[in-house]
Amino acid sequence: MIPKPVAYSILDLALVSENHSLKQTFNNALKLAQHAEDYGYKRYWLAEHHNAENIASTATSVLIGYVAEGTKSIKVGSGGIMLPNHSPLIIAEQFGTLGTLYPNRIDLGLGRAPGTDKETAEAIRTDFMQxxxxxxxxxxxxxxxFSIENEDAQVRATVAEGVEVPIYILGSSTDSAHLAAKKGLPYAFASHFATTHLWDAMAIYRKEFQPSEALEKPYVMAGVNIIIAETDEEADRLATSLIRMIVGIFTGRRAKVQPPTDMTEDLRDIMRNPQVHQMLKYSFIGSKSKVKAQVKEFLEQTKADELIAVTHLYxxxxxxxxxxLFAEIMDELN
Structure with a gap:
């Protein structure tokens, strides 16, 4: 058994598969969220990315509204909004509006990275680095x-004041761990791709955590790649789409998600590449029994409060x- 019950959630990029339209992609995002709600997932987050033809979650707050409207109880939010791309006032207005329309269901995860390449970041905001x-x-x-106390200020986000929208700090390095701890906010680490700093970041966050109005004690969410099928062989076959996505990231050729193929020795060699192997360190691929053992070990080691699963499939x-199947695993472990 794992040390304590652990919540489980989904991080989605609204991936665009080959021969799928954007409308199909958005409809599939909603369909997934509706199933997640039925399976007991705590939250469904969308990530802000730009200038990638295989990612459709660019207008993140708009898509959050679409998913929240089509679901009933699951929390919907950003994993995250890349704050340097935006005015804090505008984000407060957008999420204050969402929080009013869908009470106690909207999360605001905030990240520091651009979610894109240097040229696009500058096109979004010329003072991005600052x-x-x-x-x-x-x-x-x-x-x-978001504070009621701001009602006497000269600059206000009137639709956000007093609205309940929890803030989460996202991170892929130790910088964000210090910030989340200092502010007493929940911390979501991108260990589904940024594996190197996971242990240091969690240790810093837990050691330096200062209780706040938002949170009494540390709360860690950890990202994991999950691909589960009836057999290990079928899961490996499905994972070929993910492997080709990773190759696209390293080569700068980000194509739409490709249909799966048989696993070949060449693809296995790519998985063994040191950079790819490190990036996919916390990727649990296989049958239910195989993945259950891997997830149990990960939870025993990290003592994470919540897992946020990323499943990149065609x-x-x-x-x-x-x-x-992942929900079944979490229910059994809990």
Whole structure:
């Protein structure tokens, strides 16, 4: 058994598969969230990325609204909004509106990275680097805009004041761990791709955590790649789409998600590449029994409070099936 019950959630990029339209992609995101709600997932988060033809979660707050409208109880939010791309005032207004429309269901996860390449980041905001360096102050501005005490200020986000929208700090390095701890906010670490700093970041966050109005004790969410099928062989076959996605990231050729193929020795060699192997360190691929053992070990080691699962597959039905099996695993472990 694991040390304590652990919540489980989904991080989605609204991936665009080959021969799928954007409308299909958005419909599939909603379909997945509806199934996740039925399977007992705590939250469904969308990540902000730009200038990638295989990712459709660019207008993140708009898509959050679409998913929240089509679901009933699951929390929906950002994993995350890349704050240096935006004005804190505008984000407070957008999420204050969402929080009013869907009470106690909207999360605001905030990250510091651009979620894109250097040229696109500059096209989004010419002072991006300056905004990134001011990330702690920008987070503070959002907290102020959500505060009832801001009603006498000259600059207000009136639709956000007093609205319940929890803030989460996202991170892939140790910088964000210090910030989340200092502010007493929950911390979500991107260990589904940024594996190197996971242990240091968790240790810093837990050691330096200062209780706040938002949170009494540390709360760690850890990202994991999950691909589960009926057999190990079928899971390996489905994972070939993920491997080709990773190759696209390293080569700068980000194509739409490709259909799975048989696993070949060449693809296995790619998985053994030191960079790829490190990036996919916390990827649990296989049958239900195999993945259950891996997840149990990961939870025993990290003592994470919540797992946020990322499943990059070509076909929506394979994704839904994998998430169903993962929910079964978490229910059994809990």
């Amino acid at each position: 905004a990134a360096q001011s990330f702690p102050k920008e987070v503070e501005k959002i907290q102020t805009y 076909d929506i039905n394979d994704r839904i099936r994998s998430y169903k």
